Amino acid sequence: MTRATLTATPSDALQPTAIAITAAGFAPGETVRITSTLVDDAGVTWAAHGHFVADAQGEIDLATAPSEHGTYEGVDAAGLLWSMRPPSDTDRQFMIDATEKAHKLGSPQIDPVKPHVFELSASTDGQLRASTTLSLRRLAEGIEQVPLRDGRLRGQVFRWKERRLPDGRKRGCIFTFTGSGGGLELGYAPVLASLGYDVVCLAYFAYDDLPKFIAAIPLEYFEEGFQWAQQALGAETIAIQGASRGGELVMALASFLPEYVQGVIGIVPMYTTSVGWDPDKGFGGPSFTFRGEPIPHCGAGDDPDWDRMRRIGLAEPKGYALTPEYRKTLEEPETRANPLPVERAGGPVLLISGVDDQMWPSAWGSDLIVNRLRAKAFKHPYRHLCLKETGHITPFPNTVTTFTPAVLHSLLGIFLACGGTPAGTARTSRQSWDAMVAHYHSVFGY
Template identity: 30%
Template sequence: MALLLRRFSKVMQRNALIKTYSDSGVRLRILPSTSCSYEDPVQIKVSGLTPRQHVEMRSHLKDDKGVVFKAAATYQADGSGEVDLSRHSSLVGSYTGVEPMGLFWSMKPDVPHSKVVKRDGSTPLHVHIEACSGGETLAKETNERHFASHGVRRVPVSDGRIRGTLFIPPGEGPFPGIIDLYTLGGILCEPRAALLASNGFVTLALALYGYQDMPKKIEKLELEYFEEALTFLQKLPQVKKTGVGIVSISKSGELALSMASLLPNVKATAWINGNIANVIFPLHYKDIVFPPLTVSMERITVTPSGVLDIRDALEDPMLKENHASVMPIERASCNFLFVVSEDDRNWNSAYYAEQASNILKAHGKTNYEVVSYPKAGHFLEVPYMPHYPSGIHAAVGQAVAFGGEPKAHADAQVDAWRRVLEFFKKHLDCDNGPFKSLLEPKRQLKDE
């Protein structure tokens, strides 16, 4: 009986809320649909307000670790009683000015130094939007944002030593293949891999260590592991046999370069804020050992916010005594895309990209391009992902600065994602077969 009463109470409360929202005459719409791909922008409109009424727009999401991210911005309705985030300016709040997706990229966590964690790329993130005035909610709606589009298959991988998750586009294929490498720690980051599959690439999100039954702590990395992953991907019937792509960020940058330099069948490598030299662990391949760069503790400083700035902590890889740590990218035959954030505080990725370009140029190579974003920070994620300015560094064990100004960083994420897709479409034999149809605008997942 008590359970029935509680359920009845919840129903009555929900109905009361619905009645309150409908009685207000205010309507909040997310266009063109409340369900969309994570990479797609939406238009948020509120109607039924009093002309010139001030309204606070709020957003929040809860990630897979239970951390809540929030943003809020105040708007003034126009003469028709409407607020349209694609036309009207935020007056004050998490951001100001005309920012159609400001409620998404400006969200901040309620737990300091947190980034959005999404373990399963086949399920969406739900961003809840509210229009409030005088402390009351006038209207609300939820934007269901998918990483994997309709028909994309998620397949856990446990093959020999290989651990990760495979995302396969809909259709028979074969499709271009990509290995997605992330950064340190015992997590597997799936959103980018799922989005790549939604754009027509069979993508393997590959774990480095500490994932499932993999060792939690390691003393070295072996390139043979990544070679096995390349072989595994190339043998899949859904994958084209014309060479694979690699996308990397942070620590995985030099791993991507080592794969491109020493392993066969790598055709295109996208390097995002990485290094050109080995760091943290020795990297072994057959009889070759790449020692890690050493760290100069005296070059670590503390920011005004109290977190560490480790940007200049590593020794210069171009010094003669450090050449053994540098990846031999002059041996690579693939195409490179170096994506650089100039306000990267994790390390000097702009300098590393410059040196990589110099090495390739000195060997008569033209198989590279560099894209630079002046005010972006280290973690360039998929479009509209909340900015991650500081976090607990897996190698340092303390909070460090990652840099970036939120608005500039958000713009960089959108542009960098477009360039990465164009890069792989250009260099991974994407002009024929079923992939061509996937280049057309994606159908919305649910109608408005």
């Protein structure tokens, strides 16, 4: 038996970095099981594996060698990272029984700024032949995480200790916004900061003493946030990013506060905003206001039957699909005649959607945004990246996507269909990440 090796290159990198996993020193044609494990902060062990056949040189490269069977099949360089499962495998009971928010969403519970540390091993016939460690960092050195509590502003800031770039220019600033789960957006934020930008995670509901739900939230709150960044961070250029309800929010901010925003990324966004919702008052009215007036929004539609939605969400393998109901409401003539004035945006626009979005029709909504920009002769660059095999969830590369087709909503407690496939979502994550990086290069010049 020859001495085998297992290598991850690079072995320490920022989370979205493409990782090459290779093995050598095996007999030609030998079947090798390669396994990845990750222990999260709650003590849950996530694992993935594949069975590979060594080539004529006794080598295996996951970028070219197919997994014949395991937690994923076929050729996928990142398969051992996205196909990880907890001990209960893909049973949704894992999410139902979970006490940690990340587990309820089907993800490892790991501090947002901590690296994800994977143990990789290669074995034949049950005998360990080689092992190595891979660390995917989420926050670069030189960044401090500080709370934001100024007036009514609430959130967290990832701020570079070196206030200027090496060439003396001021750093760009990105605002990131959460979706319908509320709280802070900490999935994208630390990684975006690691690219060299200051990042403000500005909460707007379901956090601290802010409103619990989205109803008549004034855009002036976000205007105060932009002004704070200009003064406290010295931000001369500001970009904004949000997903889902955060996606519609950033399109609204770009439309009504263009003097502050030089670039926008709407992830699974919509061409108008959703109706407001307060459990004490029900559905109705705007989600957001500006200068005391409602901004464009869709109608209330039919009152949802929450018990029915919960029953269907549990019974259906892919959860409760909201897209048909959303599409019906969003296509009403009054709503179609009341879109966001996105042509006012003050910089480049990037829209990222999933063809199979089952939460709401983000690809269709993004097309309507593009059509409006075209019709209004929008003067800045714009792009709609419509991802096949992807639904409502658009994570970074090298992220666990096993549970992405459905999500247990953290506020509603309903299994909602997201669409897409775990493998497809993982594959297209590289496209969305590359597009995001290119967008920020165009906005900030670095």
